[in-house]
Amino acid sequence: xxxxxxxxxxxxxxxxxxxxxxxxxxxxxxxxxxxxxxxxxxxxxxxxxxxxxxxxxxxxxxxxxxxxxxxxxxxxxxxxxxxxxxxxxxxxxxxxxxxxxxxxxxxxxxxxxxxxxxxxxxxxxxxxxxxxxxxxxxxxxxxxxxxxxxxxxxxxxxxxxxxxxxxxxxxxxxxxxxxxxxxxxxxxxxxxxxxxxxxxxxxxxxxxxxxxxxxxxxxxxxxxxxxxxxxxxxxxxxxxxxxxxxxxxxxxxxxxxxxxxxxxxxxxxxxxxxxxxxxxxxxxxxxxxxxxxxxx
Ligand SMILES: [Fe+2]
Ligand SMILES: [Fe+2]
Numbered sequence: 001x002x003x004x005x006x007x008x009x010x011x012x013x014x015x016x017x018x019x020x021x022x023x024x025x026x027x028x029x030x031x032x033x034x035x036x037x038x039x040x041x042x043x044x045x046x047x048x049x050x051x052x053x054x055x056x057x058x059x060x061x062x063x064x065x066x067x068x069x070x071x072x073x074x075x076x077x078x079x080x081x082x083x084x085x086x087x088x089x090x091x092x093x094x095x096x097x098x099x100x101x102x103x104x105x106x107x108x109x110x111x112x113x114x115x116x117x118x119x120x121x122x123x124x125x126x127x128x129x130x131x132x133x134x135x136x137x138x139x140x141x142x143x144x145x146x147x148x149x150x151x152x153x154x155x156x157x158x159x160x161x162x163x164x165x166x167x168x169x170x171x172x173x174x175x176x177x178x179x180x181x182x183x184x185x186x187x188x189x190x191x192x193x194x195x196x197x198x199x200x201x202x203x204x205x206x207x208x209x210x211x212x213x214x215x216x217x218x219x220x221x222x223x224x225x226x227x228x229x230x231x232x233x234x235x236x237x238x239x240x241x242x243x244x245x246x247x248x249x250x251x252x253x254x255x256x257x258x259x260x261x262x263x264x265x266x267x268x269x270x271x272x273x274x275x276x277x278x279x280x281x282x283x284x285x286x287x288x289x290x291x292x293x294x295x296x
Contacts, residue, residue: 012291013048013291014052018274018276023267023268024264024265024266024267025057025264026053026056026262026264027059027168027264028049028053028057028261029170029220029260029261030042030045030058030258030259031061031198032061032063032199032220032223032231033061033063033064034064034201034224034225035067035224036251037252037282038223038224038231039075039079040282041223041256041257042079042084043078043082044282044289045280047288047294053262056130057085057086057129057135059085059087059137060084062075062088063090063174063199064231068232068249069095070095070099072098072099073098086137088109088110089139089174090139090141090172090174094119100120107125108125110123112140112174113139114149114150114152115141123156123159124136124137126163135166135168135193136168136169138192140156140171140184142177144177145176167268168267168270169270170193171192171196173185173197174199178219181218185214189216191212193213194263194265196217197218198220200218200230201222201230203217203220203221204218204219207275208275209273209274209275214272215275216275217277221279222257223259224251224257225255226255226256226257227253228252228255231251232249232250233252236249256281256282257282258278258282259278260279260280261276
């Protein structure tokens with residue numbers, strides 16, 4: 001993983017990433033954005049992701065954007081206005097009801113595909129990248145240690161039937177158990193460009209390209225305050241869990257970082273060629289934006 005905490009001139013921000021030939025398209029998936037600190041760094045980091053990480057496409061999991069749970073209309077707008085290409089969600093998808101109409105009306109946001117078919121939104125979005133390229137973005141919820149839900153494997157099979165014209169395909173698998181995540185990677189290997197996990201808020205060190213050409217990682221990790229329990233204030237969680245005293249789980253504020261995974265897709269056949277992780281501190285993003293005179 002590339003962990004960046006440097007500051008200084010624009011040259012100081014160059015990353016040691018593999019070269020990106022014109023035959024490849026680089027997609028960056030940003031892990032669960034938590035609360036105000038997560039939203040702040042996610043929107044401020046877009047130019048860094050475009051210019052330093054060399055992202056052609058940026059997909060953001062924003063299921064925890066609204067005070068730690070759900071996504072508000074204003075959060076959606078902020079991310080899209082910052083030039084994020086697509087947004088995924090997770091088990092907190094409907095926590096803010098105002099997002100339901102956005103899920104129905106907008107083509108750059110997906111909800112888990114294995115919710116009831118009558119639920120608002122869709123599990124597949126075809127996103128235009130540049131002049132004449134598209135990527136398919138899909139999402140599904142896992143079933144191990146999570147609430148009962150329809151089969152994610154069959155739900156994604158259905159999404160893929162609708163995405164036959166799009167070679168570059170990203171699945172955000174929002175799941176709790178690494179076994180569930182690994183099985184989804186193997187199940188879709190050779191049929192999608194990448195299966196990347198979200199939901200646990202902890203990045204896993206298992207990024208790889210599977211034998212069939214699918215990039216895989218159990219969990220991308222969290223974008224938000226890391227001096228926390230999964231983004232929430234430690235004392236509040238301790239009080240609730242250890243002393244059984246109901247408390248409000250407020251979003252923490254310290255050590256804000258963006259966790260993301262990039263993968264390079266072959267533009268011709270949609271196979272993943274290489275994959276890697278980055279974790280970037282809020283200080284670094286601020287220093288980069290200052291050094292390059294970005295206004296955020
Ligand atoms: Fe989450
Ligand atoms: Fe989640």
